[in-house]
Amino acid sequence: MxxxxxxxxxxxxxxxxxxxxxxxxxxxxxxxxxxxxxxxxxxxxxxxxxxxxxxxxxxxxxxxxxxxxxxxxxxxxxxxxxxxxxxxxxxxxxxxxxxNPRKVVAELEFASWFMETPIIAITGSNGKTTTTTLIGELLRDAGKSVFVGGNIGTPLCEYLLDMDPVDVVVLEVSSFQLQNCRLFHPHVALFLNIAPNHLDYHEDMDEYLDAKLRMFAMQEESDMAIVHESLRPVLEGRDFTKAETIWYSSAKRFDAPHLPGAHNKANVQAAWLAVKQFGVSPRNAERVLSGFRSLEHRLEILGQAKGVTFVNDSKATTLEAVAAAVRSFDGRTVRLLMGGKFKGGDVGELARTMEGRVEQVGLYGASRDIFEGPMKRYFPVSWDDTMELAVRRLVSQAHPGDVILLSPGTSSYDQYPNYIARGEDFRRIFGECQ
CATH class of the missing domain: 3.40.50.720 (NAD(P)-binding Rossmann-like Domain)
Incomplete structure (x- = not known):
C-alpha cells in the first residue's frame, strides 16, 4: 500500500x-x-x-x-x-x-480518492477497449510507466493494493461504473461516441448519457475533455465540463494498417490527442501504430477457410458497432452473422445503412422476431437455433473472397456467458471449417 x-x-x-x-x-x-x-x-x-x-x-x-x-x-x-x-x-x-448520499459510492470512485497520479479515462458505447489499450501502448513506447485497467483487466482498487506507482493511470470506464460516481476526476477524459446500449439496464437514453457525463463533472479548467464531433448535437446546451474541450473526428496524420474501418481512424485520433501532452512524439505513434492490431473479438481476422475470410467481432454488442464493422469491408461481399439478447436500437435504420454492403444475414438464437422483419426487406435472411448452424449455412452459400462477419449487435446472454465465450465458439467453428 x-x-x-x-x-x-x-x-x-x-x-x-x-x-x-x-x-x-x-x-x-x-x-x-x-x-x-x-x-x-x-x-x-x-x-x-x-x-x-x-x-x-x-x-x-x-x-x-x-x-x-x-x-x-x-x-x-x-x-x-x-x-x-x-x-x-x-x-x-x-x-x-x-x-449520507456521499457515503454511497462506486468502486471506481472509492479507489480514485487515493489517486495523485494523472488519470486518462475513456468512455463511449463502442471502441473503448481498443482506444484504452492503444493509449497504454503509446505511453509505454515514450518511456512512461503505465497502469491500464478499470472496466478491462484489473480494478483500480487492486492496482492501489498490489502494484507499484506509475506515471499515468489509463482507465476504460463504463456507464455501470460511472452511474454511482460523484467526485471521480480524470485529468484527461475521452468520450468516443454514444449509441443505444444497455437499455436493458438503464431506464432510457437520458439516464445512459447522464451516467457517461459524470466522468466530466468534476474536471477543472486545467484538465482536458476530448469529445468526438458526432456528440455535438447530443451535448448541445449542456454545460458538461469546465475543462478545455477538444472536438475531433478521424486521424489524418497517422496510418494504422492493422486497424480497419473509419471508426478506428477516429479512435487513433482520440488516443493521439490524449497522449501527446505526456511526451509521446509522432515517431512514437508511428512506431506503435505500424504494429498495433485489433484486439481479440474486435474485428479480429481469424483467417480463411476455403477462400472465405472469417472475422470475429463478437464484442460488437450494439447496432452502431455492427454498422461500423460492415463499413470496414466496403467492396467485399459480406455475409453477416447476428443474434443474441437484444439491447435496443433501430433495426430498420441499421438494415437501411447496410443495403448494398451486405449480401446475406444469418440470424441465430434469441431476438429473431426483432431482427427478421426489418432485415428481410433488404437482403436474404435465414435463422437457426445455434450460431454453429447459422455459420455452416452461410459457409455453404459463400464463395472465395467473401467475408463471414460475426458482428452480433446484441449481448451474448441467450446462449453464452459473455462475448468472449461467444467469440471463442466462433473461432472453434472456423477451425472446423478449414
Missing part, C-alpha cells in the same frame, strides 16, 4: 469504520481487500447465493460475506457503502435512505 493511500485512510478515519461492499465480483472483492487493508470492518453482500467457491474464499478472507436478498440490517450501521459496477444505487434506496 503506497503512502498516499495510508495518509488518506488516516485522514478520513477508515480504520475501525464499518464498510459494506455490494457485489462479490472482481471489483467488489478488490474494494473489500483495500478496505480491509485500511483497517475497516468489511461486510460484503451479494444476492447470488451460488457464488463460486473461489469467490467465497477470496471474499471471506477480508470480509463478512452475506448472500441472498438484501435487507435493511446489512446497511444499518454502515459508515461507507461501496457499490460494484452494475449495482444501481436506486436498487438499494430502501435500505440506504438514512445514509
Amino acid at each position: 503506497n503512502r498516499v493511500v495510508k495518509e488518506f485512510a488516516d485522514k478520513h478515519r477508515l480504520e475501525g469504520s464499518r464498510a459494506v461492499v455490494v457485489g462479490a465480483g472482481k471489483s467488489g472483492v478488490a474494494a473489500a481487500r483495500l478496505l480491509h487493508a485500511l483497517g475497516a470492518n468489511v461486510r460484503m453482500v451479494d444476492t447470488n447465493e451460488s457464488l463460486p467457491e473461489s469467490t467465497r474464499e477470496a471474499a471471506s478472507a477480508v470480509a463478512e460475506l452475506q448472500t441472498g436478498p438484501h435487507n435493511a440490517g446489512q446497511f444499518a450501521d454502515a459508515d461507507l457503502v461501496v457499490l460494484s459496477p452494475g449495482v444501481p444505487a436506486r436498487s438499494l434506496a430502501e435500505f440506504t435512505n438514512g445514509l
